[in-house]
Amino acid sequence: MLDFIYYPVSAVLWLWHTLFASILGATAGLAWVLAIVLLVMTLRALLFRPFMAQLKFSRALxxxxxxVQEIKRKHAGDREKQALAIQELQKESGVNVLTGFLPLIGQSLVFVGLYHVLRSFQPGHSRNYVFDAAQVQSFLDAKLFGAPLSATLTHAxxxxxxxxxxxxxxxxxxxVATHFTARAAIARQTAPSDGPAASQARLMNVLSQWVFPAAALLFGPFMPVAILLYFVTQNAWTFAQQHLVARASLAGR
Structure with missing residues (x-):
């Protein structure tokens, strides 16, 4: 059903693993670790332009x-007129709401693809998308500091x-990386001071700073070590990217 995601993700992982396996050896667990890290970096690099578009969208918003507040005051009590006026304002300002969601959609698809591909490395499988039987077994044998990349705490x-x-x-x-990434993003955002939008912003701030990090701890025991490695790399990239873009933005003023 989602092969259009699974095959590209597995292909990028295959390319990086093939490269590192040629250097470190086909059975080296480090080759798989580096392949997962570089997979994240590759896909995040591809999502950099959508990220910048999202940043531009946030500033325009x-x-x-x-x-927007003026429109709400002008058409107080008439939600239909408010919505039409805000849509017209967005059109005049060149703001496309979809732009704000593209990086999130892209990252979500990548996560779904990687999670499925990594979970599909199963004993006895002759293939896993672009991986052959030998590579499937290689992944199952791969370890990070003695822990199998395919292992979860709940089934260890x-x-x-x-x-x-x-x-x-x-x-x-x-x-921790999720918390501080959210904290840094919130510190740089310009949130509405009142109204429903302000309440929504406060709710999202609480979710991103506390609930999402807690979810990493809550669901982590059910995740393979390889997926946890993905999360660490993903969050580290996001934190560094936000910091560097913010610095570049300040330097350009």
Missing amino acids: AEMQPK GSSFLTVAAVAIPLMIVAA
């Missing part, structure tokens, strides 16, 4: 707020302590 069995020693730090790093 913030600049529109005074006019006798290897629980070994898996926990790797998975728990990854979960904590992912949660």
Whole structure:
């Protein structure tokens, strides 16, 4: 059903693993670790332009707020006229609401694709999309500091302590990175001061700063080590990207 996502994601992972396996050896767990990290970096690099478009959208939206508030005062009590006037304002300002969601949609599709591909590495499988049987077994044998990349805390069995020693730090790093990424983004945003939009902004701030990081800890035990590695890389990239773009923006003023 979602093969249009699974095949490209597995192909990029295959390319990076093939490269690192040629250097480190086909059975090297580090080759898989680096392949996952570089997969995230590759896909995030491809999403950089949509990210910049989202940033531009956010700024345009913030600049529109005074006019939006004026429209709401002018058409108080008439939601239909408010909606039409705001749509017209967005059109005049060149604001496309879809632009604000493109990076999120892209990242969500990548996560779904990677999660499915990594979960599809199963014993006895002759293929996993572009991976052959030998590569499937190679992934199943791959370890990070002794913990299998395919292992989860909930199904670690006798290897629980070994898996926990790797998975728990990854979960904590992912949660902390998510929190500080959200915190940095909130510090730079221009949120509406009152009205329903302000309430929604406050709710999203709470969710992004506290609920989402907590979710990383709550659902982390059910995630394979490879997925936790993805989350850490993803959040580290997001944090660094936001910081560098913000610095470049300030320098350009």
